[in-house]
Amino acid sequence: MGAMTDRLDFDILGRESRGMLMALAFAASLASLGAMVWLWPTSLSLVAVAYQQACADNPDLLGWSSHVLPLLPLFLGILLLLAAFAAALSLYRQLQSTRRLVEELESRACPVPYRASSVFSSLDILDRTLCVQDAGLYAFCYGFLSPRICISTGLIYRLSRSELRAVLLHEMSHLHGRDPLRILVSRVVASALALLPIAAELRERYYLGREIAADRSALARVPVTDLASALLKVFSSGQYREVGYVPVGTLNVTRERIRHLAESRQHSQVPPVSRRNLLASAFVAAALFVATVGFAEASGYWAAKGHDCRPVPSAYKSPTQRPTFARPASLTCIHADKVELPSLER
Numbered sequence: 001m002g003a004m005t006d007r008l009d010f011d012i013l014g015r016e017s018r019g020m021l022m023a024l025a026f027a028a029s030l031a032s033l034g035a036m037v038w039l040w041p042t043s044l045s046l047v048a049v050a051y052q053q054a055c056a057d058n059p060d061l062l063g064w065s066s067h068v069l070p071l072l073p074l075f076l077g078i079l080l081l082l083a084a085f086a087a088a089l090s091l092y093r094q095l096q097s098t099r100r101l102v103e104e105l106e107s108r109a110c111p112v113p114y115r116a117s118s119v120f121s122s123l124d125i126l127d128r129t130l131c132v133q134d135a136g137l138y139a140f141c142y143g144f145l146s147p148r149i150c151i152s153t154g155l156i157y158r159l160s161r162s163e164l165r166a167v168l169l170h171e172m173s174h175l176h177g178r179d180p181l182r183i184l185v186s187r188v189v190a191s192a193l194a195l196l197p198i199a200a201e202l203r204e205r206y207y208l209g210r211e212i213a214a215d216r217s218a219l220a221r222v223p224v225t226d227l228a229s230a231l232l233k234v235f236s237s238g239q240y241r242e243v244g245y246v247p248v249g250t251l252n253v254t255r256e257r258i259r260h261l262a263e264s265r266q267h268s269q270v271p272p273v274s275r276r277n278l279l280a281s282a283f284v285a286a287a288l289f290v291a292t293v294g295f296a297e298a299s300g301y302w303a304a305k306g307h308d309c310r311p312v313p314s315a316y317k318s319p320t321q322r323p324t325f326a327r328p329a330s331l332t333c334i335h336a337d338k339v340e341l342p343s344l345e346r
Helices: 002-013 015-039 041-057 059-107 114-122 153-158 161-176 179-192 197-219 224-237 255-263 275-299
Strands: 129-132 139-142 148-152
Touching: 059 129, 059 139, 059 179, 114 161, 129 153, 139 161, 139 179, 148 153, 148 161, 153 161, 153 224, 161 179, 161 197, 161 224, 179 197, 197 224, 197 255, 224 255
Parallel strands: 129 148
Antiparallel strands: 139 148
């Protein structure tokens, strides 16, 4: 049964959520690339050569870049440190919140009520369910390596058998898809990339995509009325439990999910990201690229390797005069230990 649910999630139901996951994975790759550049700046040597050539062609560029670029490596390093700190803090908060939640739930664990045990047994999830003695109405999937379903006795007694089956099928999608672990990773990545406005928006759309995918997994086996009526009872009761910062696949009620269920659309799309956040993120990414140029200019990689790719400034005629550059014959680096360098000063 678990394999069938996974196949439904992958082949039919989870296209939007997989797109959000791919976007977050791409953002994580960019962050890893930035960390690699910071630790191994050799990959930026070509950028540095192009920058030096631009200074040779346009001496005015050096007038402002000579004051700004020395500070950019420090700025880039601070950003990377802040990103690493934010990611570590997010991971710590989620793990601690999960630990406290599990301790609280296990202290109130109870057997599944007899009237509903047949529903759990028919879905083969009785041994992966934690039933909690609580009047609140909630159900969610928690745990990273061995996820489980938590459900309250209040919800079990409030729902009919068909509604309970729909809720459990929804949570089974989160269970077999290991959504708590996915949510954990998405939050860590989004925290590391908090400087990009689009990161938080992609994270929220990923959550919504996973919920819609879980709904579709349930609707493949139960009528839409069963799941919709269960959500309506949870929403109207006002007794739903908030899990805070714990990464869980939960039976929450959102406007998008209600619209999806009401329209019974099989190919509903997650709303696109806002253009404002997209443009703002592109601007920030461009600023970070300028910072990498400054880091490459200050790294001294080419000099350490015995290359001379730098234009040679002329002597200052006055303390306020900007330096001028002679244009090299080509961008090819010259090995200083093999070739006698001609003077480029005017």
